[in-house]
Amino acid sequence: MQFKTFTAAALAAATLWPHPAVSQVPSSENEIVVTAKRSGAPMWTIDTDNGTVLLVGEIAGVPKITPWQPDMLEEAAAEADRVILRARPKFSAGDIFRMIFAGGKITKLPDGTTAAQYLSAEQRDRLARLEAQYDIDYDRRSFLMTSFDLLARRLDFDDDTTKDPTDIVKKAAKRADIPVLRPERFRGEDLLDDLAEADPASHIPCLEAAMAATEAGQTIIEARGEAWRNFKIRAVMENPLEIALGTCWPWADDDIGTEIRDQWTGMLADAAQEKGVTLAVVPLRVLAENGGVLDQLEERGFAVYGPDWRGTN
Numbered sequence: 001m002q003f004k005t006f007t008a009a010a011l012a013a014a015t016l017w018p019h020p021a022v023s024q025v026p027s028s029e030n031e032i033v034v035t036a037k038r039s040g041a042p043m044w045t046i047d048t049d050n051g052t053v054l055l056v057g058e059i060a061g062v063p064k065i066t067p068w069q070p071d072m073l074e075e076a077a078a079e080a081d082r083v084i085l086r087a088r089p090k091f092s093a094g095d096i097f098r099m100i101f102a103g104g105k106i107t108k109l110p111d112g113t114t115a116a117q118y119l120s121a122e123q124r125d126r127l128a129r130l131e132a133q134y135d136i137d138y139d140r141r142s143f144l145m146t147s148f149d150l151l152a153r154r155l156d157f158d159d160d161t162t163k164d165p166t167d168i169v170k171k172a173a174k175r176a177d178i179p180v181l182r183p184e185r186f187r188g189e190d191l192l193d194d195l196a197e198a199d200p201a202s203h204i205p206c207l208e209a210a211m212a213a214t215e216a217g218q219t220i221i222e223a224r225g226e227a228w229r230n231f232k233i234r235a236v237m238e239n240p241l242e243i244a245l246g247t248c249w250p251w252a253d254d255d256i257g258t259e260i261r262d263q264w265t266g267m268l269a270d271a272a273q274e275k276g277v278t279l280a281v282v283p284l285r286v287l288a289e290n291g292g293v294l295d296q297l298e299e300r301g302f303a304v305y306g307p308d309w310r311g312t313n
Contacts, residue, residue: 040069
């Protein structure tokens with residue numbers, strides 16, 4: 001595990017960045033960062049003349065057996081000047097009716113078609129083995145719904161888990177009356193239209209990744225949690241479960257996925273101009289993927305300090 005440190009050389013190099021330079025961080029801000037890091041969640045810092053942006057890398061479904069201390073993250077969040085959390089889709093009553101009427105397009109393959117008409121013989125054989133193992137018929141289900149079923153019900157990755165960092169920080173911010181900022185929410189109408197109009201074949205990579213994760217078995221769930229807790233970022237990113245979650249909609253959608261990443265980068269760059277401490281909980285995959293938010297922030301001239309997200313750890 002490699003960490004960047006504030007050596008004299010690093011500080012000197014930081015003055016060459018075109019964007020906010022590294023400065024002496026007030027002790028109160030240091031205390032918040034230290035408390036947050038005691039939680040054991042992987043995180044990165046950006047220090048500027050104005051303050052500190054603290055980025056917490058979140059994974060969905062942290063197992064209860066993962067030895068981390070969420071109360072430390074909650075304590076740090078209560079002392080921050082502001083927090084940034086992921087947005088949730090904005091669904092209206094009309095969107096619910098749209099989902100009911102478009103449900104067939106979202107949950108099933110087009111009329112008259114079956115999985116075998118889209119999958120290779122090898123892919124269909126893999127799916128057939130899983131159907132036999134779990135006594136279920138996926139032949140007419142959309143590949144996205146099949147993938148979700150494999151991950152959530154067969155692999156059961158989100159059972160026996162702790163609260164997500166987002167939920168912990170949200171609760172602390174509400175209790176302490178701290179401003180909560182979020183990326184712009186996607187309209188439910190747009191999301192449902194995107195799903196209904198998608199080519200069934202576009203979800204085959206998601207299905208393949210979900211099958212691989214399910215075939216690997218539940219040991220990958222604990223391994224992912226351990227890697228997350230031990231700051232082995234590449235090990236998390238290369239875990240079959242994390243790959244599956246990142247390969248499926250909406251992250252793999254060219255338009256929606258790109259917009260999600262751009263929103264995060266823009267909000268965090270703006271937060272670096274604010275005074276005090278901004279604590280942001282960001283999906284780890286969005287942060288650490290190749291060309292992701294951490295890479296984009298460095299390209300904008302920010303010095304990012306924390307676990308190595310590029311190497312093999």
